[in-house]
Amino acid sequence: MFKIKIPATTANLGSGFDCFGLAIKIYNTFKFEETADGFECVMNFRNKKEYININENENLVYTTVKKVFDQYGKRLPGIHLEEDISIPFSRGLGSSASAVLAGILASNIFLGDIMKEEDILNLAFKIEGHGDNIVPALKGGFNITVLEDNRIIYKKLEVDENLKIVVLVPKMEIRTKDSRKILPSEVKMEDAVFNIARASLLTACFTTKDYKYFPIAFQDKLHQNYRAKLIPGFDKVIINAYKNGALGVALSGSGSSIIAFCEKNEKYVGEEMVKTLSSYGLESEYLITFADNQGTLII
Numbered sequence: 422m423f424k425i426k427i428p429a430t431t432a433n434l435g436s437g438f439d440c441f442g443l444a445i446k447i448y449n450t451f452k453f454e455e456t457a458d459g460f461e462c463v464m465n466f467r468n469k470k471e472y473i474n475i476n477e478n479e480n481l482v483y484t485t486v487k488k489v490f491d492q493y494g495k496r497l498p499g500i501h502l503e504e505d506i507s508i509p510f511s512r513g514l515g516s517s518a519s520a521v522l523a524g525i526l527a528s529n530i531f532l533g534d535i536m537k538e539e540d541i542l543n544l545a546f547k548i549e550g551h552g553d554n555i556v557p558a559l560k561g562g563f564n565i566t567v568l569e570d571n572r573i574i575y576k577k578l579e580v581d582e583n584l585k586i587v588v589l590v591p592k593m594e595i596r597t598k599d600s601r602k603i604l605p606s607e608v609k610m611e612d613a614v615f616n617i618a619r620a621s622l623l624t625a626c627f628t629t630k631d632y633k634y635f636p637i638a639f640q641d642k643l644h645q646n647y648r649a650k651l652i653p654g655f656d657k658v659i660i661n662a663y664k665n666g667a668l669g670v671a672l673s674g675s676g677s678s679i680i681a682f683c684e685k686n687e688k689y690v691g692e693e694m695v696k697t698l699s700s701y702g703l704e705s706e707y708l709i710t711f712a713d714n715q716g717t718l719i720i
């Protein structure tokens with residue numbers, strides 16, 4: 422028996438579309454036991470035990486395990502899986518990245534540790550389709566993920582764990598696939614330059630732990646304006662979070678969550694964000710968390 426504990430992630434952070442990702446202290450834990458045959462799964466959503474008689478073809482962890490065993494031409498073991506789920510689904514917080522990584526890492530253990538880190542990352546990228554969540558989920562911290570010849574390279578920076586991160590989670594799912602469909606296929610040169618400058622600035626802010634320019638570094642012209650129309654009140658939430666003292670505010674991944682970095686007043690910022698969304702008829706809750714610099718743990 423072994424457990425794999427994987428952090429949630431927030432990708433993009435405004436200006437770093439498709440290349441920035443940060444691990445945060447919200448976790449999914451996957452407990453694997455080898456059995457004689459077949460697949461069974463118990464899912465525990467934030468401590469509410471449920472037996473889900475889930476079709477094995479719908480469980481992303483198990484479909485990933487099958488892909489890995491297929492790739493290596495090995496026979497699947499029987500698996501009993503217990504999932505403790507705290508990362509909300511389809512909210513831009515890396516829940517599917519956690520399932521894909523769990524499936525690959527578990528397979529690697531069953532197969533006797535035959536994969537290197539780069540094999541794990543590249544296979545996860547192939548299955549998940551985006552690397553910006555995969556890398557921080559595995560390694561922790563803030564990561565710049567680059568695709569070179571369709572392979573992942575990355576640079577990790579440890580993030581100040583005193584920074585508070587407010588995560589606003591609306592009662593609304595957004596699928597990454599849908600949230601990408603509304604993006605333009607081309608961007609203006611001036612918008613590209615706008616983002617390159619701010620993304621570089623954001624990396625420097627994290628490196629130096631100097632957050633003075635965070636509000637500028639989080640600005641974006643490549644994706645958020647288009648996606649804003651999926652979330653009623655999005656622009657107002659951003660404005661109000663800054664007004665109440667947030668340092669940097671962004672759509673989390675492809676949404677629907679919104680993150681706000683704070684040095685203080687984090688509860689107030691969270692409450693105001695919830696109130697703002699509610700005035701647009703959208704219910705939400707907020708969580709206060711911190712950066713996770715450790716990444717995935719195998720216990």
Ligand code: HSE
Pocket residue numbers: 432433438439440551552553554597600601644674675
């Ligand atoms: N960067 C992706 C997007 C989501 O914004 O569509 C995370 O992989």
